[in-house]
Amino acid sequence: MIITKAPFRVSFVGGGSDMEEFYSSEPGAVLSVTINKYMYISSHKFFDTNKLRVKYARTETVENVDQLQHPIVREVLRQFRIDGALEVSSNGDVPSGTGLASSSAFTVALLCNLYARTGVFATKEKLAAEACDIEINRLHEPIGKQDQYACAYGGLNVLRFLSSGAVSVEPLHIRREIYKTLSDNLLMFYTGEQRNASTILAEQKKNTISPEKRAVLRRMVEFVDDAHSAIYSGDLAEFGRILHENWLLKKTLASRISNSLIDEAYDTAMKNGALGGKLLGAGGGGFLLFYCEPQHQPRLRGALSSMREMRFKLENEGAKLVYAGDEYWQD
DSSP, X not given: OEEEEEEEEEXXXXXXXXXXHHHTTSOEEEEEEEEEEEEEEEEXXXXXXXXXXXXXXXXXXXXXXXXXXXXXXXXXXXXXXXXXXXXXXXXXXXXXXXXXXHHHHHHHHHHHHHHXXXXXXXXXXXXXXXXXXXXXXXXXXXXXXXXXXXXHHOSSEEEEEOTTSOEEEEEOOOOHHHHHHHHHTEEEEEOSOOOOTHHHHHHHHHHTTSHHHHHHHHHHHHHHXXXXXXXXXXXXXXXXXXXXXXXXXXXXSSTTSOOHXXXXXXXXXXXXXXXXXXXXXXXXXXXXXXXXXXXXXXXXXXXXXXXEEOOOOEEOOOSEEEEEOSOOSOO
């Protein structure tokens, strides 16, 4: 058996500028971090040499890869020319559709797993770029490139999206005490809503051609360097305020990014000690993230007691091999 994992990510500012509709004409940028919640992929030889078995929310047992309903698994197995005698299983610490890049974490972890199985070393750049190709070019998902790079590389990074299609990954090297304070002061609450991001992202993607929306995205890109500077200098209160300003802009990019439940919870948090925050992912549901200093955290937790809090810490390892047994794909 081979087990790999890829972390889920939290995107702070700049989201949306990682779509080709924006970065093809002007540079995009996103500030993000990965957390100690993971997507795990395991694979091992299947007893029936003529069949494939894939286990996720459901179980598929098929005779050839083209019969698979799971689109990501189907495309990745096609890439590796695997058409039998393999079982693939996935387990995630967080449900899909909650704004933490579960599909990209899945894709990156699966690629990492099968490269390990075939005895090929794959760099984080290779994993990220191929995950982008699968999700964007082959499956035509209306998404950008930030999730695949965040999940592959791990850590606290500025991701820059160039008109050439290249992605620059710039790690933030900050003092240990700043890193710990940032980690300790981020709180996350589950709205109870899972959603398919595609509809919201498709609208946002379409809206990117609007001069008004492009101006909003341009300002959100500027926030990336502002937030970078605030974190680097240790002015995390300013970082929290930038999160707030970014969220106010993000809500204008598409009609269903927020709703009355999300707005009410966000306003409650801001009245009870949060300096800023945002809904993670495309919008419509998932997790609300807040920056809140320690003295106000009990009050904030009490105000949002109807929502489930997910405790987490920041991580910096990215996609990795967790376990490799004695079996190999080639006998």
